[in-house]
Amino acid sequence: MNVLKSLGKLIWGNPDNPELIKITNGELYLVRPNFSIKGTRECIFHTAQATVRRTGTEWQYHIVISRVFDEGEEELELQDEEEELEEEKVFLIDESLKFRKGQIEGLTTFSWRDLSGDPDDLFEFVCDISVTAHTVNAFEYTVYNCMFERKYRKSRDEATEQDIQSFIFDTELKIDQNDKSPPSTPKNRSSFNKSFTTPTSASTTPMKARNIESPSTPTKTSIKLELPGGSSSKMTSIIDVDVELHVFDPNTATFLTQSPLATASILKGNNYEYWLNIEDDNQRHVTQKIEPRMNPVFNSTQHCLIWVYFDGLDLVYSFLIKFQNLDNETNFKKKFTLAMYETLNETKAKDSEEGTMNNYNISFFFSVFISILQNKIETGSSDEDDDNDIINTESKGDNVNTQLSVGQKLDRSFILKGNKIGVFKHTDDDKIEFTNNIDNISKPQGKKFNPSKMMLHEGDSNMILMDENDEHSLFKMDLEYGKVVEEWKVHDIIPVENIFPINKFAQTTGEKSILGLSYNSIYSIDPRLPNFKLVNEKRRQYVTKNDFISGATDASGHIAVGTEKGDIKLFDSLGKIAKTNLPAMGSAIKGIDVTSDGKWLIATTDKYLLLINTEIKSDPEGRTGFKKSLAKDEKPKAKTLQLKPEHLTIMGHDVNFTPARFNTGEHAMEKTILSLISTGPYVIAWNFRRVKQGKLFDYQIKRYDDDIVADNFRFGQDKSIVVTLPHDVTLTKKTHLSTPTKSALSPSKKSASRSRNNIAKSHEIH
Structure with a gap:
């Protein structure tokens, strides 16, 4: 404290400067008790700065938390929001805030009561790893000095060290029956070292x-x-x-x-x-x-x-x-x-x-900050039933939900369950409602089948279906009539092992053609052809077995494909050799997604995700690896996204990611990467902007009480996520995902019956 007190002249020295001290990088959260139906942690500002600021009144000061935008991001954010974004939050510095310093996952936090909200809520500012201990301690000491001046209405210069220390909030000694606010991390929480x-x-x-x-x-x-x-x-x-x-x-x-x-x-x-x-x-x-x-x-x-x-x-x-x-x-x-x-x-x-x-730079040799999980203090979890939280996991027959398709032209979601498709409507108040079932899916000849894959087509008016027992044909369902109206014979020798749109937003248009993959070829499929629908002029076939298994396109129709061996090939267009080959690391690329501008792609393996920047830094025209071959010394460094080993320990099982994807929309900026753990109850979202900055563990998570089958964003935004469970579908807000603390990762006390994280109302496919 004596060292900090000597800094007083530097902090308060210029009376014309309203800002006393500032922490330039952090995050602001609203932290609620575990029993809150609103969820325990809500991120208010993903990137923020904290300032202690003078007011126009003597002896009074504010803590100001300001949202920080990257260059050009503010305008894009405002275009996506119906209302203007809140840019800062202001708090009068007073002893009643119960201001305290703590730690979460090895990062320093400052917490204080939300005096204008629910009595049990706290605001929490999480300092970035780059913030020095010197700045943190000086910020804390400045707040206590401001409290002294407000309480005693005299200069901090008259305060003794004991006076200042009296404002340090002790979470263990100062909580009584009249103070039910949930404590932050105890002061004596051990740091990583x-x-x-x-x-x-x-x-x-x-x-x-x-x-x-x-x-x-x-x-x-x-x-x-x-x-x-x-x-x-x-x-x-x-x-x-x-x-x-x-x-x-x-x-x-x-x-x-x-x-x-x-x-x-x-x-x-x-x-x-x-x-x-x-x-x-x-x-x-x-x-x-x-x-x-x-x-x-x-x-x-x-x-x-x-x-x-x-x-x-x-x-x-x-x-x-x-x-x-x-x-x-x-x-x-x-x-x-x-x-x-x-x-x-x-x-x-x-x-x-x-x-x-x-x-x-993949998962086993990149360097990032590894921190210790906060020992989250449980605060009065309630076991009372909440009908809005119940997920019905009771089995209804032998079939379970297996796939999800979210509409791009129409605000609908389609859930595949055995021989039927459930249709759900997204409402204006951000909920999801069951509309109808498409039952007894059959081929034009009348033979029933269980589709192995489905893809929306032609402005969401049709659905293209695959049958794993008939690898040379595709089936077109008219969604208005709810029946398969056409069978497309693709080729008598070349199989169809996967399909995807000819460009990222083709599904919003009347585009007829789609792209197909076999184990060693990429080709266009045009249903207007008289016999076989494969377009020979738009096919790239390899003599050796490449084991193509996944593919995606950007808005311009550039193509990325992944292989069983782990290769990634980037094509400018069909019928030509790949412009760029990213060599295999040995793990199969089970899924790929590309940003609309083609500058980033996310590739999914079982154990980790690879985020790759395809831009050629030395190219004066700003071209990507889709349009020009990358030199050997310009091959991109992949950013590896994975879960912390500590988090896997708390989860208690292995990880197996499902294909990750960006939020998407014709005029929407990609902000979030979404994935989930196959055969697991977790939805995981990475902050795309912060990951690009190298913060690879900046993910949030939400646990359900049943394994999740599939998830995806609503088209055109990243605020709402459609989550498919074995027998239900639900819509959850991204703000309901939380920092992966012990309480967020561990099963709830009644994990067999409910989720305690404010999930949206679920619906059964009947």
Whole structure:
């Protein structure tokens, strides 16, 4: 405090300057109690700055939280909103605010009561990682000085250190029956660095991996390892480094020390198989195969590696090793990356491919800030029923919902369920209503079938259906009549394994043609052709098997396709060779989406998403990789989006992403990336603008009480999300997604019966 007090002349020195101190980068949230039906966390300003400002009245000051826009973003935002956006929030600095400093996920927060709202609500400003401790402490000290002047109506210069400290809100001592506001993180919450000095024992610390016996005299060059399942294998160590080993405790949301001095080794076996081994003088702690399922993250800020361990008994752990020096970290990261590459591709990495790996910057070697989850204090969760929160998961027959298509021309959503399609209307008050069912889907000849894929077509007037048992034909359904009216014979030899629009907004028009994929070709399908509908002049076929599985287009019709091997090919138009080939990293590209201008694409693998900028930086015309080949040294660096290993530990199961997509609309700016975990109850949304800035873990999440089948934004905006469950469909607002804290990720107390996150009313497909 004495050091901060000496800064008073710098902070208050110029009476003509209304701003005393400012934090230039952060986020503002409204935090509600866990029992609130409005949801526990709502982001008010995604990017904001906090200022302590003078008023025109003596002894009075304001905390001002101002929304921050990127260049040109404000105008675009206002075009998307029916009402003018609120640009700032102002709070009179007073002791009644119960202003406090805390932490969430390793980031400093300032919280205070919402005096004009519900009595239990708090505003919370989350400081960006770039904000220094010096600025944070000075901001806090300035607020307390302002409180002193308002309370005693005299200069802060007359305040003693005890006077200033009396305004520090103690969440444990100052909460009584008359003060029911939910506490922020306790003042003594350990920071990330302090968590390394926590006690070495904990009830949740996992034992050494099952079925693995430590050798009596382990060596670091050759180890005979008893692998899970009882098979023995002789492994050679390719690197050994000294580390600290920590294990994540989900109960306290901190990493606990497992071993203060251990050896981390990468062991090479046969057939491109590598293992990570952690042991000390007393025992072997971890031995597991190196694979994407580990969800590994290197953190150069804290000089550590964090990953997930599945023990085979449906238990999930998250481990952390902290390196002793930079050389060890660099060498270990390089060996780990090569091991992962060879595991995925089952081939030895060449020198040229090492550059490609660094270029891709994927999940197992990018550097981001890894933080500790906040130990969220539960505040009076209610078990009372709320009819609006109930999701009906009772099975209705053998069929469940499998696919979702959201209309672009008409405000409708279509849900595929076995042999029927449910039609839902989006209302003006942002709700969803059941309209009707299309039953007994049959081919023109009368044979019933269960479509394997559906795609809206020709201004949402028709639906194109695929039948996995008839891979050479497509079927056109007239949605007005609710029946299949045409069968399109595509080709007698070339199959149809996937379809997508000829350009990003073709579905809003009367465009007849669509694009199709087979395992080794990309082609146009024109239903106006007399016999086979495949257009030979607009086909690109490869001699070798490429295993094309996914595709997408931008507004200009440029084409991106992904393969089973992990390649991504960018085409200017059909019938020509690809302008750009992005080499495979070994994980199948199960889904692709492209921004309308073609400058960004999002590619989905099981374990992570790849966000790629296709712009050619050196091109004076600003062309992308769709229109011009990228030089070898200009291949884009992919930004890898994945979940934190700590979050997976709390979730308690593996991750398997469904195809991610941008919010879309003919005049809408892409702001959000949406995905979900297959066979899981989580909807996940990334802030696209902040991800482009390198904030790769800037995601929000919403948990349901049943596995989610599909989700997508309403066309033309990113405010509302259509969520499809096995037997229901619901509409949720993006603001109902929350920061992935422990309480948001963990199942609710009545997870079998409801979701406690203010979900929109659900509807059954009858």
